[in-house]
Structure formats: structure tokens, C-alpha cells
Amino acid sequence: MRKNSTAPWLLSLFESPDHISSPFGEMGSLFNWTWSYRMDSEVFIPHLKFIPTKLDLGNWEPGSQAANALL
Amino acid sequence: MAAWIVSNCHLQPSKRNELVAALKNHSVSVDTFGACGQKKCSEKSHHGNCYREIADDYKFVFAFENSLCQDYITEKFYNAFDAGMVPIVYGLGNTSALAPPHSHINVFDFKSVKELAEYLIYLDKNPKKYLEYWKWRDNFRVISSFDAWCGACERIQRLLALPDKGSGHVKYDNIESWWKYVTTTTNTSACIHPKADKFDDLQSLISSH
Numbered sequence: 001m002r003k004n005s006t007a008p009w010l011l012s013l014f015e016s017p018d019h020i021s022s023p024f025g026e027m028g029s030l031f032n033w034t035w036s037y038r039m040d041s042e043v044f045i046p047h048l049k050f051i052p053t054k055l056d057l058g059n060w061e062p063g064s065q066a067a068n069a070l071l
Numbered sequence: 072m073a074a075w076i077v078s079n080c081h082l083q084p085s086k087r088n089e090l091v092a093a094l095k096n097h098s099v100s101v102d103t104f105g106a107c108g109q110k111k112c113s114e115k116s117h118h119g120n121c122y123r124e125i126a127d128d129y130k131f132v133f134a135f136e137n138s139l140c141q142d143y144i145t146e147k148f149y150n151a152f153d154a155g156m157v158p159i160v161y162g163l164g165n166t167s168a169l170a171p172p173h174s175h176i177n178v179f180d181f182k183s184v185k186e187l188a189e190y191l192i193y194l195d196k197n198p199k200k201y202l203e204y205w206k207w208r209d210n211f212r213v214i215s216s217f218d219a220w221c222g223a224c225e226r227i228q229r230l231l232a233l234p235d236k237g238s239g240h241v242k243y244d245n246i247e248s249w250w251k252y253v254t255t256t257t258n259t260s261a262c263i264h265p266k267a268d269k270f271d272d273l274q275s276l277i278s279s280h
Contacts, residue, residue, distance in 0.1 A: 016138035018084040024247050038142045045222045048149035050211040
């Protein structure tokens with residue numbers, strides 16, 4: 001199927017194997033990457049992110065990375 | 072005390088209905104919302120909105136997945152944090168890697184459903200202890216990765232920039248073995264299927280994984 005293409009193939013899967021259990025057949029060896037909830041997928045995007053609201057200024061020094069982040 | 076918002080009560084390889092029943096048997100008070108519950112959110116309310124609508128009335132909300140599969144976790148986890156309830160997670164998502172410590176309760180951290188129920192009742196009666204599950208909010212705010220397509224696009228651009236464009240990967244020689252198992256080199260199934268009567272030994276349930 002991919003003989004005529006050098007483009008990488010990405011398979012996205014968002015349901016669990018309990019709901020997508022049918023064999024992949026000849027598509028089984030088609031894909032280079034996956035996009036799924038599995039953390040070992042090349043494309044892994046969790047549903048949520050926690051953003052720190054405070055910078056740790058414990059080692060605050062002018063010119064330091066933390067200081068530059070404030071500027 | 073606890074709310075459960077559920078739209079599909081029949082699809083449940085995880086036997087989550089039975090887990091809820093077992094918690095009720097151990098005196099946890101649970102109100103069920105949605106298609107399968109006695110309670111309903113307002114008509115205009117859907118998805119995350121239902122969580123926000125009920126958040127003032129419940130300390131905990133169940134984030135019970137219908138499948139117990141490697142890393143599988145859905146938006147219920149986010150909805151709980153967003154609305155302002157403490158999520159109780161039943162699933163195999165790596166919640167301690169995704170969320171700050173002491174922000175949620177994982178069913179599989181307990182020996183039995185009885186022990187879990189006793190802990191929830193303890194927190195319900197001890198507001199100080201319960202509020203420790205809110206401390207993370209001093210240091211973090213939670214956002215939804217709603218723009219998943221953008222994130223995926225960026226990630227794909229980075230993959231394409233790699234010298235081998237990922238073509239050297241052997242992981243997916245047979246994608247089925249990756250999908251169905253925890254790794255391609257073991258035959259540990261990615262999913263576990265509890266028997267309905269196994270909730271009194273949660274550790275033996277998870278150890279099969």
C-alpha cells in the first residue's frame with residue numbers, strides 16, 4: 001500500500017483496545033508513528049496541563065534564568 | 072458527597088457500575104447524573120458544563136473509565152479539576168505523571184474498595200484533610216489541551232525534522248502487537264478485565280497487569 005509513497009504514515013487511535021480490537025491485517029505494518037493516549041506514542045497529547053503559577057525565586061540573582069524569565 | 076456523571080452505563084469492560092455499587096454498599100453516598108442516573112443536569116448543559124453545574128454540591132466526582140487499558144484516561148479527569156471537585160480515578164492512566172501530588176485519588180492506591188470507602192468517609196468528615204487536596208491550586212492552574220490538533224501538528228513538524236523522519240522505528244512492524252500489549256516484547260495485555268466480585272482485592276486485580 002505504501003510502495004508508492006515515501007511519506008510517513010500516522011495512525012491515530014483514541015478508543016481503547018477493548019473497543020478497537022479488530023485485526024489491522026495488512027495495515028499492520030504500514031505505520032511509522034501513532035497519535036494516541038498511549039504515552040509511548042510519538043504524538044501524545046494529554047487532556048490536561050498543569051501550569052505553574054509561581055516562579056521559584058529561591059535562587060534569585062540578577063541575570064539568572066529565573067530573573068530573565070521575569071523580564 | 073460524591074457524584075458520578077455517566078452517559079453510557081452498558082459499555083463497561085471495567086465493571087465500573089459494580090465498583091460504584093460496592094462503594095455504595097460501604098456507605099459512600101453517590102448521586103448519579105446523566106443518561107443512566109436518577110439526576111439530570113440542565114438541558115443546555117453538556118460535557119464539562121455538567122461538572123461545573125454540580126461542583127458546589129459534591130466534594131468528589133468519579134472519573135471511572137469504561138476500559139482499564141494501559142495509559143487510557145479521558146477528559147473526565149480534566150473536567151473534575153476544572154469544575155473544582157476532587158477526582159477519584161478508576162483507570163490505568165498514569166495519573167501521578169499527569170497531575171500534581173495530592174490532587175486526586177486513585178482507586179488502585181487502595182487494597183480494597185472497603186478501604187477506599189473508609190478513606191472517602193474520613194475525608195468527608197475532616198474538612199482540613201479534604202482541603203489538602205486543594206493545596207496544589209496555590210501553585211498550579213489547570214488548562215485543557217483542547218487545541219490537540221495544533222499540538223499534534225507541532226509534534227509532527229518536529230518528527231519530520233528528524234534525520235530519519237522516524238522511518239527507523241521498528242516498534243510498529245506489527246502495530247497490533249503494540250496496540251494490544253503493554254510493550255511489543257511482552258505479552259502482558261494492555262487491558263485488564265475485572266470480574267465483578269474482585270473489588271475486595273484491588274491489588275491482585277492490578278498485579279495481573
